[in-house]
Amino acid sequence: MPNKLLLTILTPEKAFITDKEVDFVSIPAFEGEMGILPGHISFVVQLKEGVLRYKDGHKKEIFAVLSGFAEVCGDKVLILAEEAELAKEIDEERARQAYQKAKDALAMRGKDMDLDAAQAALRRAVVRLKIAEFKKRYK
Amino acid sequence: MASLRDIRKHIKSVKSIKQITYAMKMVAAARIRRAQNSILSSRPFAVKMEELIADLRGDMESENFKTSPARSLFDERPGALSAGLVLVTADKGLCGSFNSNLLKAAAGWLRENRAKKIRVICVGRKSRDFMRRLKGLDLEIAYEMVGIFPKAGYVHADLLAGNVLRLFERPDLGSVTLIYNEFKSMLAQRIVRTDLLPLKQRINQERRSAEHKFRDFSFEPGKRRLLETLLPRHISAQLYRVLLESQAAELAARMNAMEAASKNASELIDGLTLRLNKMRQTMITTELNEIVSGAEALGG
Numbered sequence: 001m002p003n004k005l006l007l008t009i010l011t012p013e014k015a016f017i018t019d020k021e022v023d024f025v026s027i028p029a030f031e032g033e034m035g036i037l038p039g040h041i042s043f044v045v046q047l048k049e050g051v052l053r054y055k056d057g058h059k060k061e062i063f064a065v066l067s068g069f070a071e072v073c074g075d076k077v078l079i080l081a082e083e084a085e086l087a088k089e090i091d092e093e094r095a096r097q098a099y100q101k102a103k104d105a106l107a108m109r110g111k112d113m114d115l116d117a118a119q120a121a122l123r124r125a126v127v128r129l130k131i132a133e134f135k136k137r138y139k
Numbered sequence: 140m141a142s143l144r145d146i147r148k149h150i151k152s153v154k155s156i157k158q159i160t161y162a163m164k165m166v167a168a169a170r171i172r173r174a175q176n177s178i179l180s181s182r183p184f185a186v187k188m189e190e191l192i193a194d195l196r197g198d199m200e201s202e203n204f205k206t207s208p209a210r211s212l213f214d215e216r217p218g219a220l221s222a223g224l225v226l227v228t229a230d231k232g233l234c235g236s237f238n239s240n241l242l243k244a245a246a247g248w249l250r251e252n253r254a255k256k257i258r259v260i261c262v263g264r265k266s267r268d269f270m271r272r273l274k275g276l277d278l279e280i281a282y283e284m285v286g287i288f289p290k291a292g293y294v295h296a297d298l299l300a301g302n303v304l305r306l307f308e309r310p311d312l313g314s315v316t317l318i319y320n321e322f323k324s325m326l327a328q329r330i331v332r333t334d335l336l337p338l339k340q341r342i343n344q345e346r347r348s349a350e351h352k353f354r355d356f357s358f359e360p361g362k363r364r365l366l367e368t369l370l371p372r373h374i375s376a377q378l379y380r381v382l383l384e385s386q387a388a389e390l391a392a393r394m395n396a397m398e399a400a401s402k403n404a405s406e407l408i409d410g411l412t413l414r415l416n417k418m419r420q421t422m423i424t425t426e427l428n429e430i431v432s433g434a435e436a437l438g439g
Contacts, residue, residue: 010183011184012184012376013180013292015180018183042356043358044357045358045360046364068372069372073356078187080191082372
């Protein structure tokens with residue numbers, strides 16, 4: 001297969017990647033992980049927070065994405081994530097702290113606390129931790 | 140008549156004020172570049188988001204979207220008893236007419252809607268203070284967001300959007316209007332007043348041509364669910380842009396105001412120095428005169 005995928009990752013605060021040529025993308029879709037190779041059928045999916053991987057030749061890169069949408073149209077893959085982070089930039093120690101904090105917040109469960117927000121924070125922390133561990137294993 | 144000492148004191152105080160205004164100008168100038176960059180980098184996301192929604196929405200007409208709760212975001216509500224307002228101002232003053240123009244625009248809006256119950260969402264300290272001061276209106280502050288500038292992030296926009304949507308859930312609320320300052324250029328800001336909700340139908344008409352593109356797309360988890368989650372995100376993205384615009388506009392306004400203030404201070408200092416020198420010279424001349432005439436009187 002000669003052709004490649006064009007990957008774009010956008011967040012409201014920053015454009016991470018624009019039209020980068022890659023061989024393979026794996027995205028955390030709403031109902032499970034989804035692998036995309038060139039020639040994939042066109043679709044739109046909702047993303048949940050999770051790990052996004054792509055492969056360009058022998059170079060692999062891992063992103064943490066925190067909920068958003070993905071659109072595949074022809075050879076173009078467009079990721080609209082609410083937040084994204086390059087795995088390399090995630091600090092494991094900080095991730096662990098954030099995880100602990102989110103858990104504590106949930107455990108306390110004050111009267112006027114926003115439960116949704118706390119749970120979302122926890123999920124994010126879990127993703128960060130997961131990526132940090134993933135990184136350790138593959139380095 | 141001011142004495143030499145008074146004038147010197149005056150010059151000193153003006154100088155220290157000038158130092159402050161100049162420093163504020165430099166701070167604003169340094170921040171404005173960052174603010175402009177964040178506007179630029181938020182643009183691709185907003186554009187793509189709009190496209191995605193437009194495409195989906197075109198498909199939505201035929202679906203069972205009519206029953207979806209997201210549908211109500213599009214509905215016009217005639218005869219509503221209350222109206223919502225989102226007012227975005229700065230947290231601090233010292234930025235020229237930035238805030239006062241906004242508050243004037245808000246006052247105009249309030250006058251138009253004085254018959255209704257008004258629910259406000261305040262962003263920025265100045266807007267909150269203004270709303271609290273108001274009397275004689277049926278007004279309720281639904282939510283306030285203070286102290287986010289100059290570090291407004293998407294998180295804030297998301298939070299704000301959540302509150303706007305919660306506000307709009309009330310069936311008696313007719314519309315939500317947004318008043319903010321748009322960053323037009325370094326020298327000019329423009330006050331914008333738009334209706335945030337109900338969402339405009341135009342979204343779908345603009346891009347009807349793109350509809351075909353989506354015919355053979357597959358969706359997960361279903362178009363309806365997708366749109367229901369997309370629309371709130373759309374509002375967040377829109378509000379995020381508004382926050383960034385307002386932030387950049389505020390910095391630009393402050394920069395200009397502080398530059399003018401520094402210039403005025405310089406002029407004032409020049410004038411005062413001139414007066415000081417003249418006065419000193421007159422005194423010297425008078426003293427010389429006295430000495431000379433005294434010597435003449437003695438010798439003559």
